[in-house]
Amino acid sequence: MKKFYQKYPLVVILTSIITTIIIGIVVLSALLLPKLKSSKQENYTLYAVKAQADNIFKGNVTAKTSTDYREDMSLGELSQVNVTDGQEVKAGDVLLTYTKSSDDLSSQEFAIKSAENDLANAQADVVEAENKDAKLRKKYDKAKEIEEKEGINTQIESNNEAWKAAQRSVTAATLARDQAQASLASQKDKQTATVTAKTDGLVIMGTNSETSPLLSVVSRETLVNGKTSEYDYDKLKVNDVVSVETVDLSKKVTGKISYISPVPDKATSETSSSQYNFKVVLDEPLQNGYTVQIHRPNETLYIPKTSVKNGKVYMKRGGKFSKVAVETKESGSRLQVISGLNSGDKIIEEAAAYVDTP
Incomplete structure (x- = not known):
């Protein structure tokens, strides 16, 4: 080897250099290739699956029951109003007394x-x-x-x-x-x-005119009258749990939808679509007359169409991606998730760009 080196020194030097380079490349490849693969995986754009924003409807707080009492001449002459404004009465309490004249x-x-x-x-x-x-x-x-x-x-x-x-x-x-x-x-x-109260409540005195009764008995219990357009009508179901929030955000209570009108209100110039009334029974009372927002949680999940490949998505779990079968249906430019994913899951947004590894 020494004689060969003395005879061909340049060849030996070049061979040593080349050998060193090859060994270095092999070592570097062994060290860097996993990191490159991992880096490549981590560079995929991820899509976070999440529920949509709440469906929000407008509403007003009203008394659960409100009964008007007008003067009834057929009972005779009104001789006494037995209650006062703001008085609390029970069902059966005397409100009005009439007297007939007779010979x-x-x-x-x-x-x-x-x-x-x-x-x-x-x-x-x-x-x-x-x-x-x-x-x-x-x-x-x-x-x-x-x-x-x-x-x-x-x-x-x-x-x-x-x-x-x-x-x-x-x-x-x-x-x-x-x-x-x-x-x-x-x-x-x-x-x-005599005329007696049909329900429990507070007495509200009127003006006894064509537009106002002699008095009304209004219950302390309240409910919410809400409105929904024809576009959101199918999003509501009787017994749906909702939250009701005052417009000043000072109070928020839960409730349940008790009624949805099957027929729309009469059309007005203010609305171009049909409007339907619905009622919410509250778990806690709110002040009669308040304007409120009714929040119905929207648990529907949507994902991009590009995130699905052959009926599967690539979900990130730790530092790896796993294939997960999903059931979806088209909804405009997106896919609505029927099964397979939950809110909070992270998937590759462009599934076609993912290269499966052995």
């Missing part, structure tokens, strides 16, 4: 007086017969002759018949008086009519 009351009162007079006379006859009986019996006891006793006894029997007749008159007069009094009471009841 029959005086005749009923006369019948009572007549019956009472007859009763007094009959009672006097009873007392008179009892007194007479007592005198006759004393006279009978003092009589000595048989004929005299027989005559007194005949008088006692005759007086006894008068006493029985007086007793019957008392009974008849008492019955006539009681009937007359009952008739008068019934007549008076018919002269008075």
Whole structure:
């Protein structure tokens, strides 16, 4: 080797240099190739799967029940308003009292007086017969002759018949008086009519005009009346859980949709699409009259069409990507995820650019 080096020094030097370079390339390749592959993987553009923003609807807080009471002339003349503005009432409490005028009351009162007079006379006859009986019996006891006793006894029997007749008159007069009094009471009841509250609530006095009732009873419990356009109608379902937030963001409560109108409101110049009413029952009360926003969580997931290759996506798990089968359907320029992905997953946005590694 030494002789060869002495004879061909340049060849030996060049061979050593080339050998060193080759070894260096091999070593560097072994060290850098995994990093290059890893770097290449990490440089793919990722798409974060996430739920869409909430569907938001406008609404107003109203009383759960509100009953209007207008003056009813058929009940008679309004004689008394039994409640005041802001008063809390229970179902069945008297709100209004009406009175009817009648000429029959005086005749009923006369019948009572007549019956009472007859009763007094009959009672006097009873007392008179009892007194007479007592005198006759004393006279009978003092009589000595048989004929005299027989005559007194005949008088006692005759007086006894008068006493029985007086007793019957008392009974008849008492019955006539009681009937007359009952008739008068019934007549008076018919002269008075009351209107009672149908529900619990607070009394709100009106102006008793064509546009305003005499009074209303408004419940303390509230609900939300919301509106949705025809474009969002299918996004709502009865029993959907929603959150209701005041426009000043000071309070937020949960609730549940209890009703969705199957028919739209009458069209107005302000809206170009049909509007439908729906109701939300609140878990906590809100102030009647507040304007609110109704948030319905939107859990629908969308991904780019380019993220799917052969029915699969490449999901990042740690430092690697895994193939995951997904079920989707087209939704405009995107794909709606039916199954296979969850909110928070990260996938390669351009699946075609990913090179599968063994």
